[in-house]
Amino acid sequence: NWVRFGRESRFALDEQRAAVTQTIPGHHRLKAGSEDAGTAVDLVEALGSEIDSFPFGAATESFGPTVDDSVRIVHSKPTGEEFALGRGTVTDRTVSKQRITVTRELSSSGRYDAIGTRREPGDTATTRFAEGRWWYPTVYRGESGTPKGTYVNIATPVEVFPTEIRYMDLYIDVIKRPDGTVNIVDQDELGAAIDAGHVPEVVADRATGVAQKVADVLRS
Known part of the structure; x- marks a missing residue:
């Protein structure tokens, strides 16, 4: 255990x-x-x-991360699985919002999960991580800046450590396609996690509520 x-x-x-x-x-x-x-x-x-x-400002100023630092994004699951989404460069640090922005250049081809747009080498993923927030958004763009969609991951409160970002994924997510369509996705995965005893119902309810609020904002 x-x-x-x-x-x-x-x-x-x-x-x-x-x-x-x-x-x-x-x-x-x-x-x-x-x-x-x-x-x-x-x-x-x-x-x-x-x-x-x-003391987010003092902690990040003294120990990192700050602008130009490299950080690893650690994606944990309630089942105990843990893997890195890759490394990115901190391109902005906003102390008043306890938030950093991390940019990654992508090298693989395929399609963006749930969004469906084509992923190509040279695309960028720009993610904002706010300390303590139950969600974080990633905006995908082509090499020339063409929008390819937004993916909002719903997770336990984000922690911004000196060399890595940590949270636990709660399965349910929100997407916004380039045409403006907004959808809540992967509710079935959250339901299965509840049934398996991996996610308590009180946490699942919180995640679902956060997803709905995020979707409402993206639609407005």
């Missing part, structure tokens, strides 16, 4: 720890990022510094 701690689990542990000792918001989240970050957390807490929210 295994237990994977995600962002919300780490923050719940922070609350338990804070009941008995000085604990900054994101204590366990930061320590999971790197040894250097863990040392910095220990120092800040030992000095009794007051921090009232997760």
Whole structure:
């Protein structure tokens, strides 16, 4: 058996720890990022510094990632599977939104999952990852900038670590085709995961609600 701690689990542990000792918001989240970050957390807490929210700006400025850094996108499944979607370059960091933008150049041919448009070498995938958000969008474009569609992955809250992005995929997703058509996809995969006991119904309900809100925004 295994237990994977995600962002919300780490923050719940922070609350338990804070009941008995000085604990900054994101204590366990930061320590999971790197040894250097863990040392910095220990120092800040030992000095009794007051921090009232997760220090995304300070963490990414000190330990990464920031613009021009390379990061790996780690895609986990509730079944325990884990694989990398590849590496990309950070092309923007917006501290006020606790968000980074990652751009990848694609080299394979085929068709984009669910969207159906052709994938060609030289296409780009631009993804925005916001710390703590239950979804992230990827916009696909051709080499000349031609839109090829948007794929919004619904997942457990995103974690932006110094060298990688982590989350757990919740199966259900939202797509927007170049013609403006918006659809929620893979509901059957989420249903199967519920039946198999891999995704609790409360989490599935949250994922479905997030997918509906994202679809509504994309249609507006």
